[in-house]
Amino acid sequence: MTGQARARAHEVLSVPSRIAILDRLRACAEPMDAHRVAAQVGLHVTTVRFHLSALIDVGLVTEHSERTGGRGRPRTVYSASWTAEPESGPYQELAELLAAHLxxxxxxxxxxxxxxxxxxxxxxxxxxxxxxxxxxxxxxxTMLFTEMGFDPEQAGDGRILLHACPFRATAQAHPEVVCGAHRALLRAALARLDPGAPAPDLHAFVRPDLCVITAHGSTPVPEGR
Incomplete structure (x- = not known):
């Protein structure tokens, strides 16, 4: 993604409703039509279509036609467009070899x-x-990690939950490389975005499907949860 395209994606994701729509599409195992998305995020379907169009323009959502089996026109359905690292295949093999021989x-x-x-x-x-x-x-x-395919969620207590890792297989095999690079990226990003803030922590694989960003010294799961 070029610098201009990244800037446009950040602008699109500055609208909370669009983040909510993207979160719902990422959480659903199957594509959804605009009416279903609208019902889940509590917005009018016309408003949802407007937001979906903006997300499609920057490549965060894809749309395609789906036939329902009847005689009517096929319905348009939407999916989040980020793609995770494949669990196998030549790209996965190359990533693991590069990590192992760094x-x-x-x-x-x-x-x-x-x-x-x-x-x-x-x-x-x-x-x-x-x-x-x-x-x-x-x-x-949160916007940065959304763009990168981590499906982040602000927990409301200072934590950012990362529900997906586009490099999961390689990260599990070589966490010192992949998680180390992500941790350094995170700290360098915060140093620019909030100079003087304490370096954050990245807790990798708190669960098989979850990594957590916290303020320095905080635990990934608050007490009592």
Whole structure:
């Protein structure tokens, strides 16, 4: 995605209703039509179609026609368009080989992964809008990780829940590389978005389907939950 396209995607995701629509599409195992989306997010179907059009324009949602078996016109259905890393195949094999041979030892691989993550942040944030203060920074981080395919959710207590990892298979095999790069990217991003804020923590695979971003020193799951 080019810098101009990233800026447009950030602009589109600045509308909370669009994030809600994208979250519902990501959570559903099958495509949904506009009426079903509208019912789930509590908006008028005309408003939902307007938001869906904006999400389609920046590549976050796809649409296609689906026949229902009757004589009527096929209905239009929508899906979130992010794609996770395949569990097998040549790309997965190449990713694991690159991770394994980044350096000779896990410690050195982790060190180099941090350097990669910091450079990754610089590339990603070239056209990223600046933020002022923790609330805006957290919203900007959520948009960044949405764009990257992590299906993030702001938990309301300072945590950001990452429900998907587009690099899951390689991250499980080589967490010192993949998770290390993501952690460095996260910290470099926050350093730009909220200078002076404590470095955040990335807790990888709190559950098989969940990673958690927290403020430094916080636990991924609050007490009592």
């Amino acid at each position: 350096a000779d030892t896990p410690a050195l691989r982790a060190q180099r992964a941090e350097q990669v993550g910091a450079e990754w942040a610089r590339q990603r944030l070239r056209s990223f809008p600046s933020a002022a203060g923790a609330p805006d920074a957290q919203a900007a981080l």
